[in-house]
Amino acid sequence: MKTGAKLLIEGLQREGVETIFGYPGGVVLPIYDELYDSPLRHILVRHEQAAAHAADGYARASGRVGVCLATSGPGACNLVTGIATAYMDSIPIVAITGQVPTSLLGNDAFQESDITGITMPVTKHNYLVKKAADLPRVIQEAFYIAGTGRPGPVLIDIPKDVSTGTVEIELPREETVTLRGYQPTYKGHQRQIDRAIELITLAERPLVYAGGGVVLSNASGELVRLVEQMMIPVTTTLMGLGAIPGDHPLNLGMLGMHGTEYANFAVTECDLLIAVGVRFDDRVTGKLDTFAPHAKIIHVDIDPAEIGKNKQVDVPIVGDVGNILGEIVIRLQKTGQYHPWLEKIKGWKKKHPLRYKDDGKLRPQYIIQQLSDLLKGEGIIVSEVGQNQMWTAQYYCFRKPRTWITSGGLGTMGYGLPASMGVHYARPDQAVFDIAGDGSIQMNIQEFGTIAQYKIPVKVAILNNQYLGMVRQWQELFYDRRYSFTELPPVDFVKIGQAYGIDGIRVESRDDVQSALKTAIDTPGPFILDFRIEREENVFPIVPPGAANNEMIGGSNS
């Protein structure tokens, strides 16, 4: 005889789960009691949102499904931002919530919330489990759905009487999950692949536009092979950074709103756009009509709904990015030559590099560059959201996939610190930096408690400008410098760290950046760096909202 709670823990173990992030409460007491002497490692966060972000960070860094656990009502509701973050970036997590007993469902019972209803729009699927005997099947399905096809979050809501309910017989476990409503396509359509190969062979100015799908599908090897064989330049989205090494000669860096000028020029002038694992997001395309206006478009994605959603394409290929790129590489008869198109791009790169004023003041771009040089592609960089995120995306040289962990689609401030905790447990061998702003870090600053308690060696680098910097930048550029509610009073983050028992240093001069970063790396356990940066530094270049990608401002021409 087994309880539902026992079946849950066993189910998680069968799925290979080692670490879960959670916060206890009334209706999950039976589950926590079962966890007490289970081999699963449970990390106690300080707010449920952090549990969801940590599970998400774990998933992004490892490629496996991350797991978080919360109680009903407020606990479950606090997960929602984290689940929505994972949903927007297609990150596989399984969120487990407690629920009031089935007899009280719908009764406005204490700490009741309709979490399956609430999360319907932000989960790939969710379950309200009504009896203990269903748990093994539901857990197996949940992990299968979360981790296959286009990945995404799945929520399992477990009423208290289901956790305490018992099952008499040992339930047989199916080897594979079959769901008649869910059969993802992995293999590309042959005729479409033929057409893609033909277009690639004929193109004079081809460009690859690679996104998070390349990272999720572990396809960066296939991507690099394809572009090297055909000598095709590559630009990546924010989520695609690391899919091709940042210093690869064919890499043009990020495109879009804060992309490089040369990437945006290349998109505007290319005659073939090979879009892989991307979704033509508005932050990438700018004004849609002027995005890749001269190009035929090949779009490879596992989700058929992304194809043609924002932009009509010429060759749609639904399937796993890695499979399809691999097949294209094998079947391509030709190899590419160094051609005039690459020469043109080289000219743009030289004439319009990313740049900032290096005048001896403490500027954030310099800090990121120094960190990039120090870590040499080792370590994993997590970011918060806003200017800190964009400077990191622009100036850090990501050399490997899954070393850049950021909330792209939802743009969740407060994501970075809790996500880095998950990253650490996924890759304990790696140095983990959370690049933060003073605004973002204060959205989940309570997690200093978690990293202190478990001595999680996350290095938090706060680019402290005493502003909500990205919003302030928009107010400066587009709202006549009316800084409406974007100034933050100075906070002494080193002292906050000390209160939690975390060491840190404040850095006010450019000359101290290197030694401060080294100290952080060399100090075991967590560490806080409070960089007092130039307050009104901007992220440039920028494509103004509604403008075409080649109408950037703040670039090297202005």
Next chain:
Amino acid sequence: MKPHSLSILVENRAGVLSRVTGLFSRRGFNIESLAVGTCEEPGMSRITIVCIGDDAQIEQVMKQLNKLIDVIKVSDLTGNERVERELAMIKVTVDSGASRSEILQIAQIFRAQVVDMGTKTIVLQITGNTEKIDALETLLRQYGVKELVRTGKIGMLRGSKTVKSGK
């Protein structure tokens, strides 16, 4: 922009209707009519939704529907040879013997059935396509329609073709 009838085969599970309708509202599609019921396959239900949109919008809504785990198959009946029916019940005011016989005459012409008759009202039941029901309603308005209930539209392909699982 024209009405499309989507036939959606779903798992007969709690919450499936809210998953489907939630998707329409979330993605900004309007539902013109909706009908749900069990079907020939045990454990499945069939939903017929009429919505208005251009081809790209309808394609997008079908793709998004297909992504729902509980959705087994989605077909657009529009553009195929098909039969579509709606049912309506109309409660009409009767204030004189003359109007009563006129209403009954209209009912006969439309092949509507009288399902209830009281001293002051008649309830007519009619099945047919949307236009037929609209036409009857318009005619009856002059006598005073006290209440009108319509089912959503249901539809089926003509011939041996079916909307079955196996997506």
